[in-house]
Amino acid sequence: MAVESAPREGVPEGAAPPRAGTAEQDRSSGLRRASLGVADIAFFVVSAAAPLTVMAGVAPLAIGVGGIGAPIGYLLAGAALALFAVGFTAMTRHVRSGGGFYAFITRGLGRPAGFGAATVALLAYNGMQIGVYGLLATGTQSALEALWGVHVPWPAIAFAGVLVIWFLGYRSIEFGAKVLGVLLLAETGMLVLLAGGVLLDGGAEGLALDSFTPDNVLVPGTGAVLAFAFAAFTGFESTAIYRSEARDPARTIPRATYIAVGFLGLFYAFSVWIVIQAFGSAHIMKAVATDPMGLFFTATTRYVGGWAADLMHVFIVTSIIASQLAFHNAINRYGLALAQEGVLPEALGKVHPTHRSPYVAGIAQSVLALLVVAGFALAGADPYRQLLLWVNTPGALGLLGLQAVTAVAVLRYFRRIRHEEGRWRSLIAPVAAAVLMAGAMWLVISKIGLMTGAPFATNVVLVLLVPASFVLGVLLSLRVRRSRPDVYAHFAQDPGEAGEAAR
Template sequence: MSVTSPKTTAPSAAPGLRTGSLGTADISFFVVSAAAPLTVMAGVAPIAIALGGIGAPAGYLLAGLTLAVFAVGFTTMSRHVTGGGAFYAYITQGLGRPAGIGAALLAMIGYNGMEIGVYGLLGSATQDTVHALFGADIPWLPVSLAGLLLIWYGGFRSIDFGAKVLGVLLVAETGILVLLAGGVLLKGGAHGLSAASFAPDNVLVPGTAAVLAFAFAAFTGFESTVIYRREARDPDRTVPRATYIAVAFLGLFYAFTVWIAIQSFGDAAVVKAAGSDPAGLFFTAITTFVGGWAADLMHVLIVTSVIASLLAFHNAINRYGLALADEGVLPRAWGRVHPRHRSPYVAGAAQTVLGAAVVIGFWAAGADPYNQLLLWVNTPGMVGLMALQLLAALAVPFFFRRITHTEGVVRTVVAPVAATLLLAAAIWLVVTHIDLFTGASPLVNTLLIAVSPAVFVLGLALAQRLKRSRPEVYEKFGQ
C-alpha cells in the first residue's frame, strides 16, 4: 500500500516595487515637481531680487552650475551602487557604515522636514487664493489635513500614476510662467529689454551671497533621481539623464524667469517693487502684461504647485523608508509593498501619520502655518539635505579608490572634490543667512541649525549600538 504525499505549493514571493515603470521624463517630473518652480519663483525670487538687486538671475545660474558639478560624480557612482538607499548607500560605501547610518537618519529627517513643513504652505497658499478670488477667509488646518489625505492616496497608487499626475501639474505651473514671459517679451518689458542682470558690476555685489543662499535652497530635492533606480527603465542611463535634465532645467528656467520679472518692472524700479510688495510682484507683472484672469489662474496654480511638491517628496520618503526597512533598521512592516499598486504603502501610511501629528501639533500651539510650520520645519530639512549632498560628494573619491573601475579621473576625483568645496560654501551661505529663511530669533535659528548635526551624531551612536547588538544588520547595511 502506497501513500501519496499531499502536494505543497511554495509561497509566492512578496511583491516588490514595479520595475521598469519610469522613463527619463517620469523621473524628471518627480524631481522638478519637488522643487515647486512656480512657488519658488512667485514666493521667494522677489526676496532674492530685493536683497541682491538685478543681478539675482546670475545667482540661480551659479547654483545650477555647482550642482551640475556635483551630479558628475554622483551619477558616475550611481552606476556602481544599485540599491534603493540613495544618499546613505553612497555615503556608506564611500565613508563607512557609521557615516552611512548617520546619513540615513539625516535623510529621513531632511526629506520629512521638506515635506511636512510644506503642508503649512498648502494651508496658507489656499487661504490666500480663496481670499484673492472670492474675498472669503478659511481656516488653514482643514486644508492641510485634506492635503495629507490626498498625498497619501497619490503615494498609495502606483508610481506611474504619480508620474502622470506630476507631469500634468508641472506643465501647468511652468506654463503660467512661460505665459508671463511671452507677454513681457512681446511687449518689450517695462522700458525695453536689458541684459544688465548678467553684467559683472551687478552680479559681484554684497547681496549676491544672500541670492546664492536662496538659489541653492530652490534646488532642494533634485538628487532624488537615484531613489527611483529600482523602478526605472535602463537605470544606468535613465537616472543620470534625469539628474542632468533636472539641474539644467531648474537652473536655466529659474534664471530666465527671474530675469523676466526684472524686465516687467525695469532695472531701475524692480528692486523697490520687490522690497515693498514681494508677495505681489509676480501677480502685478502678469496682470500688467497678460491680464487679471492670468493672475487669478496663477493663484490657483500655486496651490497645485505645492501639491505636486508634496507628492514628489512623499514618494521619495516612502522609498527611503522601504530601503531602511529592507536594511533592518526600520520595522520590517515598513518594507511591505502593495500587491496591486506595487507601492510602499505601509511606509506611506506611517509618513502620513507623522505629518498629521506635526501639523496638528503646530495648530494646537497656535502657530502660523507659513512663518512657523513651513519655515521652522522646512529649514532644518533643507540644511540636512544639503549636508547629505556634501557627504555624498565627499564619498565619491573614497569609493572609487577602493574598487577597480574604468571611470575617468575627472568624474571620480576632480568633479567630486570641486563639488565638496562648492557645497561646503553653499551650506555656509545658507547657515550665515538663516534669518532670511526663518525670520526667527537667534535662539530659534541656532536650534534649527543644530538639528542636522545632532541627528547625524545620533546616527553615529546608533551605528555603534547596531554593531554591538545586531552585528548581522550592521555588516549588511548599505550594501
C-alpha cells in the first residue's frame, strides 16, 4: 500500500550499506550516457519485432488458423502487453540497474530468482537473435533468386549476416539507432504503400469490418492466432536495457515502451486486415492455402505493382537485419551488465574507448552465433524449419516466461517498499498482467507443434530448455553465494546505491 513519504524511493528499508571501493564502478556502466531519446529506443524495440517480416512471413499462418478474425488477435495481444507495461514502466522509475528483467526479478523475488532470470534472458535473447539467421538466409536467397536468378548457399549468407551485425553493433549506439531508423521506415513504408493501394481500390469485394464481428472472432482458431500474435511482440521490453544510455530515462523508457506496444498492436492488426481486404473475406482462406508465403507479395503486385513486390523482397531482408541488430545490442548490454556484476567473465564488461559500445560482449555473441549456424549447416539442417523455428522457440517462450515472472516481481516489490505509486500501477495491473502473461505462455506451449512443425520429442526439449536454464541460474546463485559472497550480496544493485540485504 502506498504511503506519503519514504527515506529513499525504491530502496527497501534495512538496505545494506554499499561496498567499500565500488561506488565509482557502480556509478556508470561506461556506455555513452544520455544519448538516446524516445524515438531512438522505440526504433530499437519496433525493429526487433521486424514488422514487415512478421506480416509477410507469419501473418498468413495466423490467418490460416484463425480465419478472417485474425486481426483481433494482434489487438488483444497488444492490449495485454500494454497492461504488463503499466507495472513494468512503474518499476523502471525505481530500479536503475541496466539488467532489465533480471534486475526487476531480483528486487521483487530475491537473488536466486534473479540469477535464474538472467540465464533465461541470455538463452531467450540469443535464441531469438541467432535463430533468425536462418530467416535472413532464406529471405536473402528468395530475394536474389526473384530479382536476379542467383542462388547462394544459405550458410554463406548467414555467416555474412553475422559479420554485418557484429560491425553495426561494434559502432556507437547512435549509429545503430540511425541505421534502424532508416530500415524501419523502409519496411513500414512498404506496408503503408500496400495499404494505400488496397484502400484506394476498395479491396477485392469492397472494404468490410467483418474481421471484428463476434462470429469471426470467437472461433476455435483464435487461441492459435494469439500464440502467433504474442510472439510477434517479442523484444518490446528491451527498453529498460538502454536505461543508462537514455536521456531522462524516467520519462524516456515508459514513453518508448508504450509507443512501441501501441504502434505494433495497431499496425499489425491494420496490416492483417488490409491483406484480407486485398483478397476479400470470401477468398482469403483459399489464397492462404494456395500460397501463404506469397500472400503479401501477390497483394502488393496486384494493388501497387511488380516493382513494389521486388522492393518488398529487399525490404524483408533489411527488416531481418534490423531485427538482428536490435537483439544483438540487447544481448550485448545484458552481457555487459552481468560482467560488471561479476557474474560473467570480466572481459565481457569492457566498453570500446571510442564508440562506447560493449564490443567484447559483441564479439562473444557473434562467435556464439557463428558456432550455432555452423553446427546447423554441418548437420544439413533446413535454415527455416530448423535453425529459425527450433532456435527461436525457446527464445520466445523464455521472454514470455520472464514477462510473467516480472509481473509477479513488480507486485511483490511494491508490497515490500514504501512508494507513491497508485494501486493501479502497483497492484491491479501487475496482477492482471501476471495472469495474462501466464495464459499467453500456456497458449504458445499448447500450440507449439503448429509453430515449430517439429516432432513431439523435439518440442518437449525446446520447451524444457527454459525451466532448465532457470534452474541452472538458481544453482549458479548458490555457488556464487558460497564462493563470492561479495558479488552475490550486490547482485542487481543500482549504480551508486546500496542493494538489498543478501538473502
